[in-house]
Amino acid sequence: MGIKHLFKQTSGWLYLNSSVGRNQLHGAGVILMLHRVLSNDRAADLPHRNELCVGPKAFDHLLGWLTRHFDCVPLMDILQPTQRPSKRPKVALTFDDGWRDNAMNAFPLLLKHQVPASIFLSSDFIGSRQRFWWESISETLWGTHGEEPRMHLIECLQQAGRPLPGLLDNADADRRSLALLRFVQSLKTLTADELNRLTDECPTDSMPQALDWQQVRALENSGLVRFGPHGASHAILTGLDDCTLAQEIRRSRDALQNGCNRPLPVYCYPNGDNDARVRQQVADHDFPFALGTTTGIYRGDSEPLALPRFGVSQRVARNPQLLSWRIYRGARA
Numbered sequence: 001m002g003i004k005h006l007f008k009q010t011s012g013w014l015y016l017n018s019s020v021g022r023n024q025l026h027g028a029g030v031i032l033m034l035h036r037v038l039s040n041d042r043a044a045d046l047p048h049r050n051e052l053c054v055g056p057k058a059f060d061h062l063l064g065w066l067t068r069h070f071d072c073v074p075l076m077d078i079l080q081p082t083q084r085p086s087k088r089p090k091v092a093l094t095f096d097d098g099w100r101d102n103a104m105n106a107f108p109l110l111l112k113h114q115v116p117a118s119i120f121l122s123s124d125f126i127g128s129r130q131r132f133w134w135e136s137i138s139e140t141l142w143g144t145h146g147e148e149p150r151m152h153l154i155e156c157l158q159q160a161g162r163p164l165p166g167l168l169d170n171a172d173a174d175r176r177s178l179a180l181l182r183f184v185q186s187l188k189t190l191t192a193d194e195l196n197r198l199t200d201e202c203p204t205d206s207m208p209q210a211l212d213w214q215q216v217r218a219l220e221n222s223g224l225v226r227f228g229p230h231g232a233s234h235a236i237l238t239g240l241d242d243c244t245l246a247q248e249i250r251r252s253r254d255a256l257q258n259g260c261n262r263p264l265p266v267y268c269y270p271n272g273d274n275d276a277r278v279r280q281q282v283a284d285h286d287f288p289f290a291l292g293t294t295t296g297i298y299r300g301d302s303e304p305l306a307l308p309r310f311g312v313s314q315r316v317a318r319n320p321q322l323l324s325w326r327i328y329r330g331a332r333a
């Protein structure tokens, strides 16, 4: 372990256990952002998955650590507290996108630790396959779905003027995965149409199954999980014209209202992207709260339509003390 890493772990821990830390966090809340919980930790450790995936052992470890240091509460207990703040800081878990693994791998561990969570669904995908270009392209290039589709996609990328870098042939899995991560990030400069066309060239299996309504209702009935909208098609809201933007928000809101018993009055921006126009539209569709992706602690005076969150990667889930370091930095900001 490097000195820097050790320093972050130790000072983060000291912060949470000091009177300064307790005072700064008194009455405040920490909202965590997760995406996927895979069935295997080694798969989640790879750099191209690390940001959006955690493994079951790491998630179990994270939940144990959270319950020791925080009051793990439903999101609305932070946004609209009904009880006097307790001595410990509050934390709420949120999951974006509505991955099926939230039901398969995350829920049993939430149940074990009795930790509540909120899941934000891209409503067009419920009960079908998620259309996330980065997931389909990454996993196809990684070879998860076989050599033939991998070679085919490499050809298509070449035709699109994005040849695969040689580093992706590296024998070392971690290096290959890191090169893949950088390459896929570089594709963000392509247009939505180009990315769509490339996604079409990936095998169907590369589009993961989303949660279906039966799973949504079963999770809701557990009393531990609530749901909110995360766009309909997961389009980046700031890039839509007024009419499409309104349709996207309305469609996702209506789907949740029809499918859930008690949908959250909280919108969750795809990619976290929002501006004054998007926030106004979300407010006009009766959402008093919305979640972004900027980092910070929630206090009662935060902008309710761009609430800050802390992203949880596999690295952070394995070393939750790093999270207290980030909270400490966020509290000082």
Ligand SMILES: [Zn+2]
Residues within 6 Å of the ligand: 096, 097, 230, 234, 270, 271
């Ligand atoms: Zn998302």
